[in-house]
Amino acid sequence: VKNHKTHCYAYKEKPMNIDALLAKRTRNMETNAIREILKVVSRPGMVSLAGGIPAPDSFPMAIIGDLTAAVIARYGSGAFQYDATEGFGPLREALSGYLASLDVTAAPGEILVASGSQGVLDALGKVLISRGDDVAVEAPTYLGALSAFNPYGPTYLRMDTDENGLVPESLEEILRHHSVKFVYLVPNFQNPTGRTLPLKRRRQIARILQENDALLVEDDPYRALRYQGKDLPPIHSMAPDNVIYVGTLSKVFAPGLRIGFCVAPSPIRRWLVRVKQGVDLHTGTFSQALAAEYITSGSLGRHLPRILDLYRPRRQAMLRALQDHFPPGFAWSRPEGGMFLWVSGPAGMDMETLYEPCVRRNTAFVPGKYFYTERGEGVETMRLNFTMANGNAIERAIATMAEVIRKGV
Numbered sequence: 134v135k136n137h138k139t140h141c142y143a144y145k146e147k148p149m150n151i152d153a154l155l156a157k158r159t160r161n162m163e164t165n166a167i168r169e170i171l172k173v174v175s176r177p178g179m180v181s182l183a184g185g186i187p188a189p190d191s192f193p194m195a196i197i198g199d200l201t202a203a204v205i206a207r208y209g210s211g212a213f214q215y216d217a218t219e220g221f222g223p224l225r226e227a228l229s230g231y232l233a234s235l236d237v238t239a240a241p242g243e244i245l246v247a248s249g250s251q252g253v254l255d256a257l258g259k260v261l262i263s264r265g266d267d268v269a270v271e272a273p274t275y276l277g278a279l280s281a282f283n284p285y286g287p288t289y290l291r292m293d294t295d296e297n298g299l300v301p302e303s304l305e306e307i308l309r310h311h312s313v314k315f316v317y318l319v320p321n322f323q324n325p326t327g328r329t330l331p332l333k334r335r336r337q338i339a340r341i342l343q344e345n346d347a348l349l350v351e352d353d354p355y356r357a358l359r360y361q362g363k364d365l366p367p368i369h370s371m372a373p374d375n376v377i378y379v380g381t382l383s384k385v386f387a388p389g390l391r392i393g394f395c396v397a398p399s400p401i402r403r404w405l406v407r408v409k410q411g412v413d414l415h416t417g418t419f420s421q422a423l424a425a426e427y428i429t430s431g432s433l434g435r436h437l438p439r440i441l442d443l444y445r446p447r448r449q450a451m452l453r454a455l456q457d458h459f460p461p462g463f464a465w466s467r468p469e470g471g472m473f474l475w476v477s478g479p480a481g482m483d484m485e486t487l488y489e490p491c492v493r494r495n496t497a498f499v500p501g502k503y504f505y506t507e508r509g510e511g512v513e514t515m516r517l518n519f520t521m522a523n524g525n526a527i528e529r530a531i532a533t534m535a536e537v538i539r540k541g542v
């Protein structure tokens with residue numbers, strides 16, 4: 134017994150070298166800088182313009198009980214059973230109709246359900262990216278996409294953007310000189326800039342993809358969150374053979390349910406199914422059944438206007454506050470939808486220097502440089518979220534930021 138104890142103590146004193154066990158790809162998984170920022174900003178009293186999540190009061194809590202009862206009545210234990218990797222049949226049916234309203238033509242059998250659109254992005258990385266493969270991304274781009282792709286070791290090619298999103302000539306130039314595995318793009322109310330591609334550019338991009346036989350991942354989580362202006366058709370509708378359309382119910386239902394989906398050319402779809410079989414067999418059946426009921430009962434159509442009514446004045450409050458408080462030399466996007474504004478300061482200014490003094494005054498934002506794949510880019514920018522805080526809190530937070538900008542630390 135004594136010997137055994139000694140052995141145990143010796144074992145404890147020299148912990149296993151976990152680092153030596155890590156796979157090569159694991160070292161590509163950097164911690165998500167924004168997650169680190171969000172840990173700080175969750176403290177009480179903080180007005181966070183840093184997050185990228187829907188407001189809890191946007192969730193249709195009043196009808197969740199009824200939806201749950203309807204799911205149990207309709208599907209019984211089937212809603213709690215293992216199910217098809219491709220997705221719960223009634224949800225794929227419902228999504229087919231929902232997607233038609235978004236100009237995405239897809240039969241139920243062409244739709245794959247995933248655990249959030251994040252689940253689609255990871256699966257695409259697994260299926261398409263080998264170490265060193267070229268992937269073209271906007272500068273700046275969605276950080277979560279980089280987190281999904283990084284483990285597979287891509288080389289990122291940065292595409293230029295301006296106030297109207299991706300510059301098509303930049304894409305054309307890249308495709309002319311590189312063999313790109315895929316292009317990743319958020320066309321509507323982009324995360325982080327809030328920018329939207331105009332129709333003319335969508336058509337140009339579709340043509341460029343077709344001419345170069347290139348594949349686009351069109352990630353479109355914010356499309357339905359339009360507060361003003363005219364809806365625009367997805368690039369998928371212009372070049373369906375060249376586009377994987379990725380969507381989610383996270384912004385129009387509830388992100389915790391983890392319901393995302395994609396429509397992909399069939400050879401890719403088959404590989405995505407094999408990947409998902411290995412990852413999680415399928416997305417939670419109950420969540421999927423709830424989502425199917427939310428769509429088919431008409432609840433989505435009735436609830437969406439309420440979400441828009443909640444966010445519209447918040448966006449307006451932020452634009453007004455920026456106008457009222459920010460000093461000359463600053464510019465910002467004026468998105469017609471989505472969740473974010475993008476602010477640029479005078480050239481040479483480092484937005485990160487504002488971060489600590491703002492947090493000390495209970496106001497948080499995300500420095501824009503984190504959304505770039507190349508170091509040194511975007512230091513004078515920041516992302517502001519306008520969906521989490523109410524109008525008064527937004528006004529106060531922007532006034533505080535303006536004060537920090539004027540007076541410094």
Ligand SMILES: Cc1ncc(COP(=O)(O)O)c(C=O)c1O
Nearest residue numbers: 249250251275319324381383393
């Ligand atoms: C551009 C973009 N894509 C994908 C996602 C992931 O969303 P989900 O996995 O909840 O569908 C987000 C979340 O904020 C996003 O902004």
